[in-house]
Amino acid sequence: MSTPTLINEEYDIVIAGGGTAACVIAGRLAAADANLRVLLLEAGPTTHNDPAHTQPLSFLSHLAPGSRTTRAHVSQPSTALGGRTTIVPSGQCLGGGGSVNFMMYTRPSASDYDDWETVYQNPGWGSKYLIPLLKKIETYQAPGGGPTHGTDGPLGVSRGGFFSDLAGQFLQVARKLDPDRAQKPDDADTNDLETINVYTRWLKWINAETGTRSDVPHNVIYPLKDTRPNLHILTGAHVKHVTFDDENHATGVAYTLNPLFHPDGPKDTRTVRGTKLTLVSAGAFGSPGILERSGIGAKDVLERVGVKQRVDLPSVGENYQDHNILFLEFFAADEAQTMDAIFRNEEGALDVVAAEFGKSRKEISMHNSIDAGIKWRPKPSEVAELGPEFQEYWDSYFANAPDKPVLWIGVGSAFIEDPTLVPRRKYFTLAIFTEHPVARGHVHIGHADDVSAPEDFVPGYLESKVDVQPLTWGYKFAREIARRMPHFRGEPPVLHPAFSQSGPAAVVAHAEGPISFDAPRIVYSEEDERALEAFARAIVATTWHSLGTCAMKPREQGGVVDPRLNVYGVRGLKVADLSIPPSNVSANTYGTALAIGEKAAVIIAEEFGIKGVV
Template structure:
């Protein structure tokens, strides 16, 4: 492996994008065939041995203004959000989102993958096919891992550094507050894909290696260590892939690229090309992959005509079907003695050492924590379905009712401050977050410039255009608020970070509380005015969970698909897409694990196509 400043003119495989799935494909194929010449082109910087990527507790630096490891996509204003835009930061570094994310280890429900196979007509993509690949990628460092977990894969899964008292309180209260639905032990595995784990109240596993205390990402565990053994694998960072090149028979022959001006302020220089004789693989994510296709003339005519790109293939699904998990993060004041990592997330000097001393932990224990301890996969009871309104009832009947393993909400605690801290006093906090697992929202991502990769996109996330998406989140706010105010470390609410309820009403009473209420305290009753205030707040605050997917969907062309079950782009030859742009439907999980299994499956498919042994 090398990182040449001057790359070769020709490779067997050229991979446009260097995120999670791309790195899995490159690593697996390079090891399987030492003679296969592979080039990986990434827009962002390398991540090698950089503490910002390797140390788990450094996660927030990637969301700070001016970050060089993310690219922010700003949506069109949305009437459903009161005219507000949405900002979605995406990983832009070698490893992509898997090298900057919160390291949450969650797997989809089995029916999510089964839907890919049956509903969207993709043979070989069901849960029975993908579980072996999920096992292949992981070393499960958790005692009692079942048969669906791996023991010798390149990426480690562990409980992380420690478990905060705030996380323990969240678990305790959640189990007491709704005991008839929370009978499973706290260590129940909600990621085995064999049992139905909805309303599972439990602790989280993390993509963190318990032995080294470092993030488990693909570059550090599948790419960088090939330097001396696989000189056939090259990667080049800091370059933008502009478009795919083709011959007269619509066969992909390579890509055109230029320097990324963010990392090369001396200027992008001339556009260069590199040939891919056997395959061009586009793997630039839910935002990047449709852009590369559209700049290559693959997409709907209206979009291409608007920017002056000659259409090569009429493929209306390119850039459509955008999906995310719509999320709210709600902050609460914590007691001075709470094991909160808020000071570390504020980047206060010496905060890690102070926390280690205060919590009786080692510095390593604190450093390998991501502050997310526990959570709930929630599926409503019949009475709660009715509470969520007629729009949700219709959605429930058509989608959830016959899929008992599909939860409606994820809810969890972060022992920190997650969100914009502007105006919030510097003290201890905890945050309760919750997102729609299968929101109805469908948006799009399209190019607005024929050649400039850095140009803004025409981006519409589609959040909250249906009440069936709004009502679960307003329900989640009320339910988690009941948990929050019963936790022993509860010390009230930051008023500026909660809905503006009527000052004299019961919904506003806990804003000024100085401590928790008893477990048997009556639940808060919300008036119609309170419900309106809560919905207004939700529309003003809802945002991305950084789980963008679906914009080059793997489904039949006539249904808006972009790639087939072999990941081939319709209408051309020698061109595949493999990343989070290909899932045709959403998944009830943080999406890193899904990106990994897409990479593993893509490596198997490509190896089969090229007759390469050893990738199974």
């Protein structure tokens, strides 16, 4: 690895960004060819052997105020959200989101990747091409498994080291309440890219043998530091823009040192050459920003901040997508197994976990509080319940893709949002997010030169009624599950809709126990429905799954890169990260970022004649 004074003036490949995909690309190429000089520039810090990154249960520390491993992106006020702004964090450290995320192991449906190939005209990007790359990166350590899973990759996939009683109750109640969904054993493989509608235990990117987070830096990058001196990594380096020659051929990047991590370092702008390739891999927020500061983008966007246009590519920064989530909190019984004390670090609770780390493979430190869930697709009768606007979307998008779920619904054994905002006690959370929202947003630079300046960011949350209806239906269904779980002890009134207190939907602030399993389902009045929609608009949030802002599709259809990841209108410049998906995936996005990194490494190796990257 490198310090600022040891960076060479030129490399064969310069990679702008050091997130999940970037680390996969750098690691695979450097390992395959010891003579290939690779430089990776990351804006955030190193993560090497830092317990905040290696110990799974420490993940929420990265979302704490003042975190230096994430960057907060603040949106414009949204009328769809009652005039409020939203904040979307992204990883800013070596490994990016994969070094700070919830470690949820969720694969999309095969048709999601197939859409990339067929609908958006990207040969080689369908599921049959990406499944071998998904297998390559993982070692599947959970029960069951099947032919789509890997057995000798660098990243372990397991159940973690703990299974809470709340998760067990969620599965028991949901399966009984919803018997028409597939009934499969807990060791059934629900991440084979085709199985949906199964209530099951949820897997994690946690290595069962070491008990650590399965991130790319510790499992791909850091092991190379003594054997591959051709790989240089500079952390704390803000990439400002790409440099070009007079023929619009990318020649490298200009960067400055991040004063957070180099407070005594030089303040000047430096350049480094990429003699064979310049690769932008800074994520859904960072990559369009680098392109726009380089003069690649829409003329009006660039003129607004004083950047001279080099290439007219108006879709840079457009097509922003995320999954829209509701966190529904409930009071839990005193005897429930929750992570609340640990997340609040009550009386050194996290210190006790850290002290026990590594002593047992069944410990609570190998946990993220989320143990069970379902990729939910409605039955015909439920489609009608979702509303007429959704019915039209269903007919045009979902009906002919039977592997596509509409929602993810799951349970967390804690108050998953900021636990310092609520009284100290035990909670559980049911989370609901939409897998394929309709609305799109954008991310554009707010300054020509300052990489830390706030962006012009519009997430698009709930701007379409189609995106509201699954969430409100999901709230009602999840509430029926929660109220029947044995550890249910009430609904915090300020964290639920303002339902009529004289009707059956009234919030139950305190409960001695669950309702009868055979109790009728709640009937919501028109007033209640309005309160529920207002509630959804008031609390809907990011699922930290930002993608799509440098979409891979034909230029005339709003594309930014082609199927070989080349940026339209210039030469020697590629983009490879979660900014390139042209459409969403029905899953947490870490696995897709890994697949993009593997695919990009294969493409670059083919072009350079490098063997051993397949």
